[in-house]
Each structure stands twice: as structure tokens, then as C-alpha cells.
Amino acid sequence: MAVKDSVSKVVDSTMDSILSVFNVRWLHPTEECDLPLKNEIENDNSQLDNIRQPSPHPVLPQVEQELLPISPSVVADPQPGPSKLSQDGMPSSRSFHDLHIPVKMMEEFLRLAQDNTAKDLETCGVLAGSLRNRAFHVTMLIIPKQESTSYSCQTLNEEEIFEVQDMRSLFPLGWIHTHPTQTCFMSSVDLHTHYSYQVMLPEAIAIVMAPMDTDSPYGIFHLCDPRGVAVIRKCDLRGFHPHEEPDDFIYEPCSHVHMNPDLEFDVVDLR
Ligand SMILES: [Zn+2]
Ligand SMILES: [Zn+2]
Structure with missing residues (x-):
């Protein structure tokens, strides 16, 4: 029936827009790692068409041919899967499980850090949590004994720290620290510190709180995976040192992080 056909076309095109919005969001982490965007968009469409194969759809046979070798794993399953190859032949960024942070936790950390911050001393903390429903949830902020400078x-x-985590069967999901007077960025020392978190857990995050940086009072970062991870793995230098590669080649803001207003958290201050 003609009416039914036109209705199903409308539904089809609505689904197209819904799916493309959904898919672009999943692929967001890769966009920030300077991958060829055009290539990614082409892959997007192909993945969509693969997913939709069960329902008959007027796809040009020629296009269909090109799409066959591409796995729909990014859309169907956000877990790290077999790596795709980008145009330069390097494996592209992996996709990450979502990671939820309690909205109030960063404020609370700044409050706990304020004595140090007033003395221009850094403060650091460990973010611990667990995996629930295929997403990581930060549920504990641990402030370890520490020694700091500005x-x-x-x-x-x-x-x-391990003892506290073990008692609750939590594991480290990242870390947080202040830059009392500096701007919001990851120093070379921060990058090396974060490397040890990210090799343990690819989703691990580094939060920098920079209350004096009016443009960017906080940032949630990780190493670009795989290329930033590779730079730091190969670097034997310690202390503050320059890397040959520019910062935005090595680290980037996380796009798998969600600020969750409903997530409860505990604070354990070991100082
Ligand atoms: Zn730092
Ligand atoms: Zn280095």
C-alpha cells in the first residue's frame, strides 16, 4: 500500500538521523586523536548499513561491496575490539567504556585541598570505583599521605591506598590533582604518572583542578591511545622535560566521561 510505504520511508529516514547522532557520539574519542575525519564518517555509514542489513534496504550494490569487510563492532559493542586501520596504516584509537564521575566530587576535592592550595602546594587524590552495567563508576576519592611542592x-x-581499595573491592580508575597557581594542563611528570594508570586500565582518567585558570578551571585528560601512550612508553626521561611531539599529539580531553549527578561517593582522607 502506498501510504504504508511512505510512512516506512519517513521512519527509515528518522532512524537514519537517530542512528547517525548515536554513532557520531560513539566515535567522538577518535575524532580528537586527529584521525582522518572523512574516513571515519565513511566507516560510520558502512557500520550503520551493516547493522541494518536484516531489514531490506535499497542500498546500491556497489556501495554494499565496499562495506562488507568493515566490522560493526564499534557500534554494536563499545568494548575495545580488534583495531581498525586508519589511512596511514596505524591502528586507530580504541573505543572506551563510559566512565561516570560524581558531579560533586571535584568540588569536594578542592575543599579538601584548600589549605595546600592557599600555600601554593599541590594536592593529589586517587579515584577508585568499579565496573557496573558496562560502565565504570568512580565511587571513592582517596587522599593519600603525600609530599608536595607548588x-x-x-x-x-x-x-x-591499595588496602582501602581492596576492602571495598574497588580499583583505581584514575587520579586528580591541583595546580594551585598554574594553568590547566598535563605536565611531562603528570603524563608519566598517568601512563601507569592508563596501561593498567585504558579508561583511566587524570583530572587537573586549576582554580586560578579562569579559562579552564579543570580538565579531564588521558593519553591519546595508541600514539600518546607509545610516546610516553618510549620516553626514559624523568622529572620535567620536553617531548618532541606536541602536547595535543600526546594527550587530549576525555570524551568517555560523564558527570553523574546521582552517583554517591565516599571520601577517605589518609593524611
Ligand atoms: Zn600537574
Ligand atoms: Zn617523557
């Missing part, structure tokens, strides 16, 4: 912070008695 541009560095070193955790002490790390076994105490």
Missing part, C-alpha cells in the same frame, strides 16, 4: 605531588605509603 608544581608536583608525590604519594607516600601507597600500600594504604
Whole structure:
């Protein structure tokens, strides 16, 4: 029936827009790692068509041919899957599980840090949590014993951190630290610190709180995966040092992070 056909076309095109919005969001992390955007968009469409194969759809046979080798894994399953190859032949960024942070946690951390911040000393904390419903949830902020200067912070008695995490069966999902007077960025020391979190858990995040940086009072970062991870893995330097590659080649703001207003969290201050 003609009416039914035109209705189903409308439904089809609505689904197209819904699916493309959905898909663009999933692929957002890769966009920030300077991948060829055109290539990604072409892959997007192909993945959509693969998903929709069960229902008959007027796709040009020629296009269909090109699409066959491409796996729909990015859309069908956000878990890290077999790596795709981008145009330069390098594996592209992986996709990440979502990671939820309690909205109030960063405020609370700044409050706990304020004595140090007033003395121009950094403060650091560990973000612990668990995996629920295929998403990581930060549910504990641990402030370890620490030694800090105005541009560095070193955790002490790390076994105490592990003990607290083990008691609740939580694991480290990242870390947070202040830049009392500096701007919001990841120093070379921060990048090396974060490397050890991210090799343990690809979704691990580094939050920088920079209350004096009016443009960017906080940032949630990670190493570009795989290329930033590779730069830091190969770098044997310690202390503050320059890297040959520009910062935006090595690290980027996370796009798998959600600020969750309903997520409860505990604070354990070990100082
Ligand atoms: Zn820092
Ligand atoms: Zn380095």
C-alpha cells in the first residue's frame, strides 16, 4: 500500500538521523586523536548499513561491496575490539567504556585541598570505583599521605591506598590533582604518572583542578591511545622535560566521561 510505504520511508529516514547522532557520539574519542575525519564518517555509514542489513534496504550494490569487510563492532559493542586501520596504516584509537564521575566530587576535592592550595602546594587524590552495567563508576576519592611542592605531588605509603581499595573491592580508575597557581594542563611528570594508570586500565582518567585558570578551571585528560601512550612508553626521561611531539599529539580531553549527578561517593582522607 502506498501510504504504508511512505510512512516506512519517513521512519527509515528518522532512524537514519537517530542512528547517525548515536554513532557520531560513539566515535567522538577518535575524532580528537586527529584521525582522518572523512574516513571515519565513511566507516560510520558502512557500520550503520551493516547493522541494518536484516531489514531490506535499497542500498546500491556497489556501495554494499565496499562495506562488507568493515566490522560493526564499534557500534554494536563499545568494548575495545580488534583495531581498525586508519589511512596511514596505524591502528586507530580504541573505543572506551563510559566512565561516570560524581558531579560533586571535584568540588569536594578542592575543599579538601584548600589549605595546600592557599600555600601554593599541590594536592593529589586517587579515584577508585568499579565496573557496573558496562560502565565504570568512580565511587571513592582517596587522599593519600603525600609530599608536595607548588608544581608536583608525590604519594607516600601507597600500600594504604591499595588496602582501602581492596576492602571495598574497588580499583583505581584514575587520579586528580591541583595546580594551585598554574594553568590547566598535563605536565611531562603528570603524563608519566598517568601512563601507569592508563596501561593498567585504558579508561583511566587524570583530572587537573586549576582554580586560578579562569579559562579552564579543570580538565579531564588521558593519553591519546595508541600514539600518546607509545610516546610516553618510549620516553626514559624523568622529572620535567620536553617531548618532541606536541602536547595535543600526546594527550587530549576525555570524551568517555560523564558527570553523574546521582552517583554517591565516599571520601577517605589518609593524611
Ligand atoms: Zn600537574
Ligand atoms: Zn617523557
